[in-house]
Amino acid sequence: MSLPPWVAHFGLEKTPFGKSIAPGDLFARPAHVEAVARINFCVAESALGVIVGDVGAGKTVSVRAAVSVLDPTRHQVIYIANPAFGTRGLYVTIVRALGAEPRYLKAELMAQATDLLAAEEDERHRRVVMICDEAHLLEPAQLEELRLLTNAQMDSASSFAGILVGQPTLSRQLRMGTFAALDQRIATRFAVKAMDIGESAAYLRHHLALAGRQEPLFADDAIARLHRVANGLPRMLNNAAIAAMIAAATDGKDLIDDACAKKAAAELTRD
Numbered sequence: 001m002s003l004p005p006w007v008a009h010f011g012l013e014k015t016p017f018g019k020s021i022a023p024g025d026l027f028a029r030p031a032h033v034e035a036v037a038r039i040n041f042c043v044a045e046s047a048l049g050v051i052v053g054d055v056g057a058g059k060t061v062s063v064r065a066a067v068s069v070l071d072p073t074r075h076q077v078i079y080i081a082n083p084a085f086g087t088r089g090l091y092v093t094i095v096r097a098l099g100a101e102p103r104y105l106k107a108e109l110m111a112q113a114t115d116l117l118a119a120e121e122d123e124r125h126r127r128v129v130m131i132c133d134e135a136h137l138l139e140p141a142q143l144e145e146l147r148l149l150t151n152a153q154m155d156s157a158s159s160f161a162g163i164l165v166g167q168p169t170l171s172r173q174l175r176m177g178t179f180a181a182l183d184q185r186i187a188t189r190f191a192v193k194a195m196d197i198g199e200s201a202a203y204l205r206h207h208l209a210l211a212g213r214q215e216p217l218f219a220d221d222a223i224a225r226l227h228r229v230a231n232g233l234p235r236m237l238n239n240a241a242i243a244a245m246i247a248a249a250t251d252g253k254d255l256i257d258d259a260c261a262k263k264a265a266a267e268l269t270r271d
């Protein structure tokens with residue numbers, strides 16, 4: 001497969017800042033490492049945890065990193081990419097993931113999900129790790145379902161690990177009085193913050209090294225500008241870096257200077 005011209009221009013071995021980065025290649029900044037550690041804690045303790053952060057902060061990649069090292073013979077991971085599937089959805093998803101055909105009546109469905117979760121731990125000796133991404137989209141009725149499930153499970157010996165991952169509004173939703181009971185079950189909560197400028201610089205170097213480039217490519221003032229325009233958020237910084245590299249390649253430059261960063265910034269902030 002041939003490389004895009006802007007990648008070839010800088011003599012890179014592959015396209016940097018791509019979406020499909022292997023879990024082992026992720027940049028181990030402190031917030032990432034800690035998010036992974038919190039998820040591991042939930043898995044080990046069958047606890048409920050909450051991970052929040054702005055769009056593109058690195059929440060989902062931390063989940064992928066944590067899941068990638070779980071022993072599949074000892075864990076049953078149920079990953080819900082988006083919970084916008086109505087109120088039957090949560091139990092149906094669990095029941096299907098555990099290999100059964102969901103019962104039709106809601107009351108039976110809930111009991112079925114509870115029994116299957118218990119059986120997974122007691123009989124198959126596999127821990128269920130339920131991860132709900134974009135959990136800020138959970139509706140009140142779904143949070144209530146989750147509460148019932150944790151009640152049924154967490155008071156007994158058998159249980160599951162649950163991780164809610166979402167935008168910062170999730171914390172506020174959970175703090176509202178109606179969900180106090182669920183909120184009290186949350187053993188660990190962590191906010192994946194944006195990167196500071198030092199981390200953004202290291203992030204850029206990390207991705208370039210993955211593409212085979214050890215020498216500096218971005219000038220310091222360019223890094224500062226890209227960091228600002230991206231608000232320190234990894235996904236935005238990917239886009240900003242790519243735009244700046246394309247600008248540099250178009251102008252025949254070997255390094256990304258602030259003029260290139262300015263062009264990238266103008267491109268990204270244009271509405």
Ligand SMILES: Nc1ncnc2c1ncn2[C@@H]1O[C@H](COP(=O)(O)OP(=O)(O)O)[C@@H](O)[C@H]1O
Nearest residue numbers: 019026027032055056057058059060061234235
């Ligand atoms: N620690 C990291 N190392 C490398 N790339 C990262 C890292 N964190 C985030 N990214 C990049 O940012 C993108 C967005 O991260 P993601 O976890 O999907 O954000 P969120 O789920 O918080 O919206 C990823 O696709 C990846 O390219």
Ligand SMILES: [Mg+2]
Nearest residue numbers: 059060061133
């Ligand atoms: Mg995500």
